[in-house]
Amino acid sequence: MGFGFSEPARLLLLLTIPVIYYLYTVHQKKKRASSLKFSNLSIVKEASDKKTSIRRNLPFYILLLAIVLLMLGLANPHIPLKQAKEGVNVVLVIDDSGSMQATDYTPTRLEAAKRSAAILVRNLDSKDNVGIVVFESGATTAAYLTPYKGKALEKLKTIEPRQGKTAIGDGLALAIDMATSIPNKKKVVILLSDGVNNAGVVSPAEAVQFAKTKKIQVNTIGMGSVEPVVLGYDFFGRPQYAELDETTLKAIATETGGRYYKSVDDETLDEIYSGISQKIERVREETSVKDWFFGAALVVLLVYLYLIYGKYRIIV
Numbered sequence: 001m002g003f004g005f006s007e008p009a010r011l012l013l014l015l016t017i018p019v020i021y022y023l024y025t026v027h028q029k030k031k032r033a034s035s036l037k038f039s040n041l042s043i044v045k046e047a048s049d050k051k052t053s054i055r056r057n058l059p060f061y062i063l064l065l066a067i068v069l070l071m072l073g074l075a076n077p078h079i080p081l082k083q084a085k086e087g088v089n090v091v092l093v094i095d096d097s098g099s100m101q102a103t104d105y106t107p108t109r110l111e112a113a114k115r116s117a118a119i120l121v122r123n124l125d126s127k128d129n130v131g132i133v134v135f136e137s138g139a140t141t142a143a144y145l146t147p148y149k150g151k152a153l154e155k156l157k158t159i160e161p162r163q164g165k166t167a168i169g170d171g172l173a174l175a176i177d178m179a180t181s182i183p184n185k186k187k188v189v190i191l192l193s194d195g196v197n198n199a200g201v202v203s204p205a206e207a208v209q210f211a212k213t214k215k216i217q218v219n220t221i222g223m224g225s226v227e228p229v230v231l232g233y234d235f236f237g238r239p240q241y242a243e244l245d246e247t248t249l250k251a252i253a254t255e256t257g258g259r260y261y262k263s264v265d266d267e268t269l270d271e272i273y274s275g276i277s278q279k280i281e282r283v284r285e286e287t288s289v290k291d292w293f294f295g296a297a298l299v300v301l302l303v304y305l306y307l308i309y310g311k312y313r314i315i316v
Contacts, residue, residue: 020064
């Protein structure tokens with residue numbers, strides 16, 4: 001993707017330039033022939049001098065350049081520039097199920113996830129929007145999509161632990177819907193979970209199809225530990241371990257063009273969120289530069305007026 005025109009058909013106007021030039025040369029020949037009838041030999045020699053001819057025709061060439069610049073501007077030229085004005089819609093999806101109260105992270109998995117997510121929010125560009133979705137047995141909005149990072153951070157702090165199961169599909173589907181609520185921006189979803197999808201009305205596979213339809217990239221983070229983590233004990237006294245469904249998280253990331261990250265402690269979790277904020281791709285958009293051409297045409301026209309009416313004007 002390089003330099004181009006949004007209205008290429010208007011470039012056909014440039015075909016009038018040779019016509020204008022031809023009519024000008026015809027006019028000059030007639031003017032020269034007419035002047036020969038009333039001029040002496042010295043004047044004729046001066047008129048035929050190359051340097052004098054260029055100087056006399058200079059205003060016309062400058063005017064012709066201004067017309068060319070105007071025609072190019074009308075065709076709406078554009079160049080690829082890194083997207084900065086519109087920014088990116090970033091939605092954080094955080095598992096808020098009962099297993100997120102495990103204490104293998106400081107002080108709990110949920111608090112560690114909130115702390116690390118805040119790193120990403122602070123690293124976003126000023127034009128980026130950020131929203132937050134939490135999920136357990138179902139999904140809910142913790143912070144609506146907004147460019148005000150401070151408000152999002154305040155909402156992030158207020159997320160409280162729940163006792164529900166894990167509805168990954170519901171959380172992802174709500175995040176996708178939120179990401180599309182502000183149009184004409186690149187959309188990125190970052191989903192963190194430490195469990196297995198065992199609740200909700202939308203399956204992870206259905207949510208992935210929804211993301212692909214909306215062309216949304218989903219990065220996933222699996223939260224776990226090197227050693228098995230006991231969440232509690234059942235009625236018979238058997239330990240219940242935290243389970244991480246890496247297969248599902250990897251599939252979500254792969255199918256949507258994102259990446260999967262594995263966290264095993266507080267340090268790796270901080271590094272993951274910090275790294276993702278740096279890797280969010282800024283799409284290259286076609287930026288119109290027609291005003292550059294119109295501005296250049298204005299400058300050239302001012303030069304033309306100076307040559308015609310200025311102190312050292314050229315008589316044509």
